[in-house]
Amino acid sequence: MNKNIITYSGFTLIELIVAITIFSMIMISVLSIFILSSQMSSTIELTRVMQENVKNSFEDIAESVRKNDITDVTDIWVSCGGFSEWSGTKLCIWNDGNTQVEYYLANWDPVSSSWIGISDISMCSDYDEDKDSICRLVKNEVGFDAIPLTNNLVAFESLEFVLKNEDVPRVTIKATVRPSYRSWVSPQIIENNILYLQSTLSERTIITK
Numbered sequence: 001m002n003k004n005i006i007t008y009s010g011f012t013l014i015e016l017i018v019a020i021t022i023f024s025m026i027m028i029s030v031l032s033i034f035i036l037s038s039q040m041s042s043t044i045e046l047t048r049v050m051q052e053n054v055k056n057s058f059e060d061i062a063e064s065v066r067k068n069d070i071t072d073v074t075d076i077w078v079s080c081g082g083f084s085e086w087s088g089t090k091l092c093i094w095n096d097g098n099t100q101v102e103y104y105l106a107n108w109d110p111v112s113s114s115w116i117g118i119s120d121i122s123m124c125s126d127y128d129e130d131k132d133s134i135c136r137l138v139k140n141e142v143g144f145d146a147i148p149l150t151n152n153l154v155a156f157e158s159l160e161f162v163l164k165n166e167d168v169p170r171v172t173i174k175a176t177v178r179p180s181y182r183s184w185v186s187p188q189i190i191e192n193n194i195l196y197l198q199s200t201l202s203e204r205t206i207i208t209k
Contacts, residue, residue, distance in 0.1 A: 050154050057137050057149035065201040068095040073163040076117040087162040100142040105135045105159050115146040125157045134180045155180040170202035
Protein backbone atom coordinates (compact mmCIF):
# COMPACT_ATOMS: atom_id res chain seq x y z
CA MET A 1 0.00 0.00 0.00
CA ASN A 2 1.53 3.28 -1.14
CA LYS A 3 1.35 6.32 1.06
CA ASN A 4 1.17 9.82 -0.42
CA ILE A 5 3.78 12.03 1.21
CA ILE A 6 2.91 15.73 1.21
CA THR A 7 5.75 18.18 1.69
CA TYR A 8 5.43 21.94 2.36
CA SER A 9 8.06 24.44 1.32
CA GLY A 10 8.50 27.60 3.43
CA PHE A 11 10.94 30.03 5.01
CA THR A 12 13.27 29.01 7.71
CA LEU A 13 13.52 31.09 10.87
CA ILE A 14 16.84 32.54 9.74
CA GLU A 15 15.36 33.58 6.37
CA LEU A 16 12.47 35.31 8.12
CA ILE A 17 14.81 37.20 10.42
CA VAL A 18 16.95 38.33 7.48
CA ALA A 19 13.87 39.45 5.49
CA ILE A 20 12.42 41.36 8.42
CA THR A 21 15.79 43.03 9.08
CA ILE A 22 16.16 44.16 5.45
CA PHE A 23 12.56 45.42 5.37
CA SER A 24 13.09 47.34 8.62
CA MET A 25 16.27 48.97 7.29
CA ILE A 26 14.44 50.06 4.12
CA MET A 27 11.53 51.51 6.13
CA ILE A 28 13.88 53.35 8.50
CA SER A 29 15.68 54.88 5.50
CA VAL A 30 12.41 55.95 3.89
CA LEU A 31 11.11 57.45 7.14
CA SER A 32 14.41 59.27 7.76
CA ILE A 33 14.28 60.83 4.27
CA PHE A 34 10.64 61.83 4.81
CA ILE A 35 11.35 63.42 8.21
CA LEU A 36 14.41 65.26 6.87
CA SER A 37 12.44 66.52 3.87
CA SER A 38 9.61 67.67 6.13
CA GLN A 39 12.03 69.51 8.45
CA MET A 40 13.75 71.22 5.51
CA SER A 41 10.40 72.30 4.09
CA SER A 42 9.30 73.68 7.47
CA THR A 43 12.61 75.51 7.93
CA ILE A 44 12.43 77.08 4.45
CA GLU A 45 8.85 78.21 5.08
CA LEU A 46 9.82 79.58 8.50
CA THR A 47 12.68 81.57 6.98
CA ARG A 48 10.38 82.95 4.27
CA VAL A 49 7.78 84.05 6.82
CA MET A 50 10.47 85.66 8.98
CA GLN A 51 12.00 87.60 6.11
CA GLU A 52 8.62 88.78 4.85
CA ASN A 53 7.48 89.85 8.31
CA VAL A 54 10.68 91.76 9.10
CA LYS A 55 10.67 93.34 5.61
CA ASN A 56 7.14 94.65 6.17
CA SER A 57 8.04 96.08 9.58
CA PHE A 58 11.13 97.82 8.19
CA GLU A 59 9.03 99.25 5.36
CA ASP A 60 6.68 100.75 7.96
CA ILE A 61 9.64 102.48 9.61
CA ALA A 62 10.99 103.57 6.23
CA GLU A 63 7.68 105.15 5.28
CA SER A 64 7.53 107.06 8.57
CA VAL A 65 11.11 108.29 8.18
CA ARG A 66 10.62 109.48 4.60
CA LYS A 67 7.28 111.18 5.17
CA ASN A 68 7.98 112.74 8.56
CA ASP A 69 10.76 114.18 10.72
CA ILE A 70 13.14 112.15 12.83
CA THR A 71 12.94 113.59 16.32
CA ASP A 72 15.49 111.59 18.22
CA VAL A 73 17.11 108.24 18.91
CA THR A 74 17.34 107.31 22.56
CA ASP A 75 16.95 104.40 24.97
CA ILE A 76 13.63 102.94 26.02
CA TRP A 77 13.66 104.50 29.50
CA VAL A 78 14.54 107.98 28.21
CA SER A 79 11.94 110.38 26.84
CA CYS A 80 12.34 111.59 23.29
CA GLY A 81 14.14 114.90 23.26
CA GLY A 82 15.95 117.15 20.81
CA PHE A 83 17.64 115.86 17.69
CA SER A 84 21.17 114.62 18.36
CA GLU A 85 23.51 112.15 16.71
CA TRP A 86 23.21 109.13 18.93
CA SER A 87 22.58 105.39 19.04
CA GLY A 88 19.84 103.80 21.08
CA THR A 89 17.06 101.25 21.24
CA LYS A 90 14.17 103.62 20.48
CA LEU A 91 13.47 105.67 17.35
CA CYS A 92 11.30 108.78 17.74
CA ILE A 93 9.52 110.39 14.78
CA TRP A 94 7.30 113.47 14.65
CA ASN A 95 4.54 112.71 12.14
CA ASP A 96 2.17 114.84 10.10
CA GLY A 97 -0.54 114.47 12.71
CA ASN A 98 1.62 116.42 15.17
CA THR A 99 2.08 113.36 17.35
CA GLN A 100 5.14 111.41 18.43
CA VAL A 101 5.65 107.93 16.97
CA GLU A 102 8.10 105.57 18.66
CA TYR A 103 9.60 102.27 17.50
CA TYR A 104 11.19 99.91 20.02
CA LEU A 105 11.27 96.32 21.28
CA ALA A 106 8.60 95.17 23.72
CA ASN A 107 6.84 92.11 25.01
CA TRP A 108 3.27 91.55 26.06
CA ASP A 109 2.37 91.96 29.70
CA PRO A 110 -0.80 89.94 30.41
CA VAL A 111 -1.26 91.67 33.77
CA SER A 112 -1.56 95.19 32.36
CA SER A 113 -2.74 93.94 28.94
CA SER A 114 -0.23 96.19 27.19
CA TRP A 115 3.11 96.14 25.39
CA ILE A 116 5.97 96.95 27.76
CA GLY A 117 9.25 98.29 26.39
CA ILE A 118 12.28 96.10 27.05
CA SER A 119 15.02 97.73 29.10
CA ASP A 120 17.24 94.63 29.43
CA ILE A 121 18.01 93.39 25.92
CA SER A 122 19.75 90.25 27.26
CA MET A 123 16.36 88.68 28.00
CA CYS A 124 15.68 88.56 24.26
CA SER A 125 18.28 85.83 23.71
CA ASP A 126 16.57 83.39 26.09
CA TYR A 127 15.07 80.40 24.26
CA ASP A 128 12.98 79.48 27.31
CA GLU A 129 10.15 81.73 26.17
CA ASP A 130 6.44 81.75 25.57
CA LYS A 131 4.18 83.89 23.40
CA ASP A 132 4.22 86.70 26.00
CA SER A 133 7.99 86.93 26.49
CA ILE A 134 8.98 87.11 22.80
CA CYS A 135 10.79 90.36 22.01
CA ARG A 136 8.81 92.01 19.22
CA LEU A 137 9.14 95.26 17.32
CA VAL A 138 6.28 97.60 18.18
CA LYS A 139 5.04 100.96 16.95
CA ASN A 140 3.65 103.35 19.53
CA GLU A 141 1.90 106.56 18.58
CA VAL A 142 1.77 108.61 21.75
CA GLY A 143 -1.79 108.73 23.03
CA PHE A 144 -2.69 105.39 21.47
CA ASP A 145 -1.96 101.76 22.27
CA ALA A 146 1.27 100.28 20.95
CA ILE A 147 0.85 97.78 18.12
CA PRO A 148 3.27 94.97 17.19
CA LEU A 149 4.80 95.09 13.71
CA THR A 150 6.19 91.55 13.89
CA ASN A 151 4.24 88.38 14.60
CA ASN A 152 4.89 85.74 17.25
CA LEU A 153 6.99 83.62 14.85
CA VAL A 154 9.74 86.24 14.90
CA ALA A 155 11.87 87.09 17.93
CA PHE A 156 14.34 89.98 18.08
CA GLU A 157 17.59 89.38 19.93
CA SER A 158 18.80 92.94 19.46
CA LEU A 159 17.75 96.24 17.91
CA GLU A 160 19.78 99.44 17.60
CA PHE A 161 19.06 102.73 15.86
CA VAL A 162 22.04 104.91 14.90
CA LEU A 163 21.18 108.52 14.01
CA LYS A 164 23.41 110.66 11.80
CA ASN A 165 22.92 114.15 10.37
CA GLU A 166 25.05 114.56 7.25
CA ASP A 167 23.10 117.24 5.35
CA VAL A 168 20.10 114.90 5.39
CA PRO A 169 19.12 113.17 8.67
CA ARG A 170 19.42 109.41 8.36
CA VAL A 171 19.02 106.47 10.67
CA THR A 172 20.69 103.07 10.44
CA ILE A 173 18.78 100.10 11.81
CA LYS A 174 20.82 97.17 13.13
CA ALA A 175 18.93 94.09 14.24
CA THR A 176 19.40 90.43 15.06
CA VAL A 177 16.32 88.32 14.38
CA ARG A 178 15.60 84.63 14.89
CA PRO A 179 12.64 82.24 14.94
CA SER A 180 10.79 82.19 18.22
CA TYR A 181 10.99 78.97 20.20
CA ARG A 182 8.16 76.51 19.60
CA SER A 183 7.59 72.79 20.10
CA TRP A 184 8.66 72.02 16.52
CA VAL A 185 11.45 74.62 16.39
CA SER A 186 14.57 73.15 17.95
CA PRO A 187 17.51 75.21 19.26
CA GLN A 188 19.50 73.95 16.25
CA ILE A 189 16.92 75.36 13.82
CA ILE A 190 17.01 78.65 15.72
CA GLU A 191 20.82 78.82 15.60
CA ASN A 192 20.84 78.08 11.85
CA ASN A 193 18.23 80.73 11.04
CA ILE A 194 19.50 83.81 12.86
CA LEU A 195 19.37 86.88 10.60
CA TYR A 196 21.71 89.85 11.01
CA LEU A 197 20.09 92.87 9.39
CA GLN A 198 21.21 96.41 8.66
CA SER A 199 19.39 99.10 6.72
CA THR A 200 19.95 102.85 6.39
CA LEU A 201 17.00 105.20 5.89
CA SER A 202 17.03 108.93 5.24
CA GLU A 203 14.45 111.66 5.32
CA ARG A 204 13.13 112.67 1.93
CA THR A 205 14.64 115.95 0.82
CA ILE A 206 12.25 118.57 -0.54
CA ILE A 207 13.77 120.98 -3.01
CA THR A 208 11.99 124.32 -3.31
CA LYS A 209 12.61 126.89 -6.02
